Amino acid sequence: MKKMFGVIGDPIAHSMSPAMHNDLFALYDIDASYLPFRVLKDDLEDAVKGLKALGASGFNVTIPHKTKIMPLLDKIDPLAEAIGAVNTVKNENGLFTGYNTDGPGFVKGLEGHAADFKERSALIIGAGGAARAIYFSMAKAGVKRIDIFNRTLEKAEELVATCPYQVQSRILDRANAERLLGEYQLIIQTTSIGMVPEVDISPLSLGNLSSQALVSDIIYNPLKTKILKDAALNEAATQNGIDMFVYQGAIAFEKWTGIFPDTQRMKANVLRHLGGFSC
Incomplete structure (x- = not known):
């Protein structure tokens, strides 16, 4: 069964995470897709319930939801609890656990x-x-x-x-x-x-x-x-800031799949989308 991942935020159209993660799923022959979901502030609780009902394997969280999502999750990693923000969620046996991979x-x-x-x-x-x-x-x-x-x-x-x-x-x-x-x-x-x-x-x-x-x-x-x-x-x-963006994504990908991905490939992918050629 194809696994579903994604990123929630508002705005979300600019996110490079779908291109980055979908490329990695293809590279490692993982039957999964990563989708962007625009979620308004007032719809956050419904969005989390919907992602759980759909059996999402994991997702990223960006502005403006990193703090407000915490009470909606089943568990929070101690570092994320201390920081007071979650940017990565993993489905662990039906429970949503929040992590912070930014730091x-x-x-x-x-x-x-x-x-x-x-x-x-x-x-x-x-x-x-x-x-x-x-x-x-x-x-x-x-x-x-x-x-x-x-x-x-x-x-x-x-x-x-x-x-x-x-x-x-x-x-x-x-x-x-x-x-x-x-x-x-x-x-x-x-x-x-x-x-x-x-x-x-x-x-x-x-x-x-x-x-x-x-x-x-x-x-x-x-x-x-x-x-x-x-x-x-x-x-x-x-x-x-490319290193931070790439490595927070790499750590999230590892939490979801058990694979620490090719970060040089990820950097090259991000640079292509930015129109740049070097870090």
Whole structure:
């Protein structure tokens, strides 16, 4: 019997997940299909019931449902519970279990650019949902210092206070983040600043950036945001958001099928859809 997977969100037409996962099902000769479902906020509960009634084997969850879906699921993985957001659901013997593969996906993608990332002092820019997933997952992985710069200090303080994993952290305003930037070997940009169409904006001045640092931006449209261009001018290494997108999908695919897929193929597929040629 053909298995059904999908992604729910609103909007959803732009999602590259169907092309990425359907290509993997074909590659591994799995009789399954992955479909996009536009689900409005008020229809979320009915959508989850419908997916269960249809026997969906699993699905991804994107904006705006990552938090609101949690009470509608049967079980929540501890990391997803701590983060407070679910982006992957697996049907386990008729029960829907929620996971968060965003944070672990970022960490997995980071390994290819900075194998020693656990020993690096990190600065996260932002304190929203993506920052929370990344901060918690990096702390769980054993990174010893992760500082946070956010325009609203109270939001960053709440993020640090609710992390269940041991990690040293300071909350910085913009002036101090820019002044202390040379202390960090890893800078992670998690906000929407620099995304199309506002591609000429950066959340932080990199005047004090170390040339030994890696600057990672979770945005992948454009492939090179202003902060990444500025980092390259300072001779620092850079990473865009394709790795996080690909690896969160790869971890979800592994949870559904038991197969960790070919991530290079996934990257090439995503780049084709974006019209780019390199990461």
